[in-house]
Amino acid sequence: MSDPLKLGLAGLGTVGISALKRLVSMENELAIKSSRALRVEAISAKNKNKDRGIDLTGFDWYTDPVEMATSDKIDVFVELIGGDSGPAEDAVRAAIKAGKHVITANKALLAKHGNELAKLAEEHNVSINFEAAVAGGIPVIKAIREGLTSNNITRVYGILNGTCNYILTRMEDEGLSFEECLKDAQRLGYAEADPTFDVEGNDTAHKLAILTSLAFGHEIEVDSIFLEGITSITPADIAAAEELGYRIKLLGVAQKTDSGIEQRVHPTMVPQDSAIAQIDGVTNAVAIEGDAIGSITLSGPGAGGDATASAVIADIVDIARGLEVKPLGRPASVLEPYKRARMRAHEGGYYMRLKVSDQPGVFASIANRMAEQSISLESIVQRKAKYKVEQKSETNSKDKNHQDVVLITYETTELAIRTAIETIVSDGHVVASPQVIRIERL
Amino acid sequence: MSDPLKLGLAGLGTVGISALKRLVSMENELAIKSSRALRVEAISAKNKNKDRGIDLTGFDWYTDPVEMATSDKIDVFVELIGGDSGPAEDAVRAAIKAGKHVITANKALLAKHGNELAKLAEEHNVSINFEAAVAGGIPVIKAIREGLTSNNITRVYGILNGTCNYILTRMEDEGLSFEECLKDAQRLGYAEADPTFDVEGNDTAHKLAILTSLAFGHEIEVDSIFLEGITSITPADIAAAEELGYRIKLLGVAQKTDSGIEQRVHPTMVPQDSAIAQIDGVTNAVAIEGDAIGSITLSGPGAGGDATASAVIADIVDIARGLEVKPLGRPASVLEPYKRARMRAHEGGYYMRLKVSDQPGVFASIANRMAEQSISLESIVQRKAKYKVEQKSETNSKDKNHQDVVLITYETTELAIRTAIETIVSDGHVVASPQVIRIERL
Numbered sequence: 001m002s003d004p005l006k007l008g009l010a011g012l013g014t015v016g017i018s019a020l021k022r023l024v025s026m027e028n029e030l031a032i033k034s035s036r037a038l039r040v041e042a043i044s045a046k047n048k049n050k051d052r053g054i055d056l057t058g059f060d061w062y063t064d065p066v067e068m069a070t071s072d073k074i075d076v077f078v079e080l081i082g083g084d085s086g087p088a089e090d091a092v093r094a095a096i097k098a099g100k101h102v103i104t105a106n107k108a109l110l111a112k113h114g115n116e117l118a119k120l121a122e123e124h125n126v127s128i129n130f131e132a133a134v135a136g137g138i139p140v141i142k143a144i145r146e147g148l149t150s151n152n153i154t155r156v157y158g159i160l161n162g163t164c165n166y167i168l169t170r171m172e173d174e175g176l177s178f179e180e181c182l183k184d185a186q187r188l189g190y191a192e193a194d195p196t197f198d199v200e201g202n203d204t205a206h207k208l209a210i211l212t213s214l215a216f217g218h219e220i221e222v223d224s225i226f227l228e229g230i231t232s233i234t235p236a237d238i239a240a241a242e243e244l245g246y247r248i249k250l251l252g253v254a255q256k257t258d259s260g261i262e263q264r265v266h267p268t269m270v271p272q273d274s275a276i277a278q279i280d281g282v283t284n285a286v287a288i289e290g291d292a293i294g295s296i297t298l299s300g301p302g303a304g305g306d307a308t309a310s311a312v313i314a315d316i317v318d319i320a321r322g323l324e325v326k327p328l329g330r331p332a333s334v335l336e337p338y339k340r341a342r343m344r345a346h347e348g349g350y351y352m353r354l355k356v357s358d359q360p361g362v363f364a365s366i367a368n369r370m371a372e373q374s375i376s377l378e379s380i381v382q383r384k385a386k387y388k389v390e391q392k393s394e395t396n397s398k399d400k401n402h403q404d405v406v407l408i409t410y411e412t413t414e415l416a417i418r419t420a421i422e423t424i425v426s427d428g429h430v431v432a433s434p435q436v437i438r439i440e441r442l
Numbered sequence: 443m444s445d446p447l448k449l450g451l452a453g454l455g456t457v458g459i460s461a462l463k464r465l466v467s468m469e470n471e472l473a474i475k476s477s478r479a480l481r482v483e484a485i486s487a488k489n490k491n492k493d494r495g496i497d498l499t500g501f502d503w504y505t506d507p508v509e510m511a512t513s514d515k516i517d518v519f520v521e522l523i524g525g526d527s528g529p530a531e532d533a534v535r536a537a538i539k540a541g542k543h544v545i546t547a548n549k550a551l552l553a554k555h556g557n558e559l560a561k562l563a564e565e566h567n568v569s570i571n572f573e574a575a576v577a578g579g580i581p582v583i584k585a586i587r588e589g590l591t592s593n594n595i596t597r598v599y600g601i602l603n604g605t606c607n608y609i610l611t612r613m614e615d616e617g618l619s620f621e622e623c624l625k626d627a628q629r630l631g632y633a634e635a636d637p638t639f640d641v642e643g644n645d646t647a648h649k650l651a652i653l654t655s656l657a658f659g660h661e662i663e664v665d666s667i668f669l670e671g672i673t674s675i676t677p678a679d680i681a682a683a684e685e686l687g688y689r690i691k692l693l694g695v696a697q698k699t700d701s702g703i704e705q706r707v708h709p710t711m712v713p714q715d716s717a718i719a720q721i722d723g724v725t726n727a728v729a730i731e732g733d734a735i736g737s738i739t740l741s742g743p744g745a746g747g748d749a750t751a752s753a754v755i756a757d758i759v760d761i762a763r764g765l766e767v768k769p770l771g772r773p774a775s776v777l778e779p780y781k782r783a784r785m786r787a788h789e790g791g792y793y794m795r796l797k798v799s800d801q802p803g804v805f806a807s808i809a810n811r812m813a814e815q816s817i818s819l820e821s822i823v824q825r826k827a828k829y830k831v832e833q834k835s836e837t838n839s840k841d842k843n844h845q846d847v848v849l850i851t852y853e854t855t856e857l858a859i860r861t862a863i864e865t866i867v868s869d870g871h872v873v874a875s876p877q878v879i880r881i882e883r884l
Binding site: 148 | 460464468472474475476477579580581584585588589592593715735737740742743746748749751753755756759760764765766768772773776
């Protein structure tokens, strides 16, 4: 057996504590699997004296993670601090420059600085492993970066945020409003007190940006991701989706097109019988489509201390076993700049729900506006608006004179849909902001 | 960049040709990902002059794979010959002894000789990679051997044979008999002319034995796997399963119990809303349950030239990237001997379908026999036998005087069920061999 692999752990939140406990309790097992001992030598966190339910006296303690990152006592720096700058970034940079391998669960850091950190790591001949940064315990980074290397990948998509999927599943199962389900999610600890980052899709975007880079060999680019959260989804949409054979999921999708790579995060109608439609509650799932494998889907826990720690430790074992992969799967020098496909060129089916005044000719007018944009309709459902929650939130006393018109279009473009909606709105028949949900062909 | 990794490919069937084509067409891409060139230097197959739609003149040709396996011209021997002995075995042994890394898609070889080959490979300090041997293009070996190393795995189960899943899906979708669906599968190339190996579960058992070893750290043991194929499944079973909220799948299951590891392959009733129940047609899926990850599921293509070649090439890239994993995830010297859990001690729910004579007291008698074994019943459905296919196959003119009694039991033991059935049969009320299908709790 080789010398022990010496680890420094920065950050003792849920994941850090779980990783530490498992590294200690499974010491023998992990040494056998790695053909060398994995030894936690040093730990860094803000408060040394906080009771974390584990004896920390055997480890060197550093209040400053940067100091630990550069210490001779460690070979691998495990960053579980979080945040896209500050101590996490400083310590990761310092560790790389000091020739330490880095393991991180920090999707925000990678989404923001991943390209640069990858380059730095290559210069210093060290690895950055980050299985825990995307989809928690599901080994999806490994699947793309190692398992599917001989595929020309055409699309990657997934349910990457458990909070949103929990809320949408609850809305569907119980007919509740977004707000009610969000409250439950907060009560159960599935959502933060400020849920913006989750429900607006930013968290999904961070993870998607990492997957896109690995799948398509481009630089990570998070800022230009098309972003729509789930806050506008109503029980009326959920019910209409069900009636039409769909379910609504917040998907992150990266797709190769003739004009570049689409990266988009938005509520998505997926066919009820698709694999991704079956993913309920806080579970995550990622599907990868390539020319050799067709399509594979991985599902499992996207968060949680133990599941995330499982990914962190697998990354450590990989280093112990000598795996040398460039952080982004290819040398940073050959990564192409991200070429964005314009969202207006996006092609797909669309769901539209329009609340219209109950007057003669309205429907014909809408149909004409769609026809002007060469949009063909697959289904049309017209009915009295009936969803309590929606009526309440709009507090419109004339609501009884309104109807919901639900349209499903055949394949068209985002530009055509936006143009059609603009004209429909300016015609004045629509009494509330139109709801549009993209349909994903699976 | 390091020197090129020199490959010798033995076996030019569908997978071999697909792997060769991809290695050639993706040469640059793979070199970039591997940080070194992957170069096919030599090829071995029986017939040099057969037209395979690819130019082979640039490669050294060996009629004898053993000769190629020991040639100085190669670093890695890729075995795609097949068979659990003969040239495949001889060449793999020779390659290992000559210090070559081995990549194989040969589940039969590994199921039979895997323990010994793993030991030999370790002695000679080379790798054996075999992602393609289980579940084709799904990176499930990688997931267990690398991605989930810090989990105490408690159960692994999966749909590992596309032929069987295709047949069961067709039976369910169209109400056809096993025989009719088998014929269709043969016509479409999903089943061999002699389908025994698939439909009797042997193929699933080979794959399960490999997964079990990786998951639980035991030696591979295929011969003692409990084996039941799908030939006895009738449309009556499929229909009853559906009515009771289940679907029938041929599962391979490996499960930790107090008395050892259960390994079993049998038709299984799985809840309709479980992830595994959604896997249709020739698709494969594997679920892994561990103490850190809870449960993760991987699904995708379990066969096909391109999908399998994808796994083979990923294995090659791993070697180029320096990954050093012991073939069975741990040194062969520490693998425990397989400790078999007795099938009679298996605990679970059961589905039973009994064709009984239509006489007073029969049902009470059956219920008493179950009670004697302390078996509690969850559901009971009694009805006139009505399935044409079944009646035809039994050609019993008194069929109109028979009834199907379908029982679903609560958790009990295999021993209790077998004893109950023996006594029920010996009571003389049952007019055909009872059908028993195990229910898997998911």
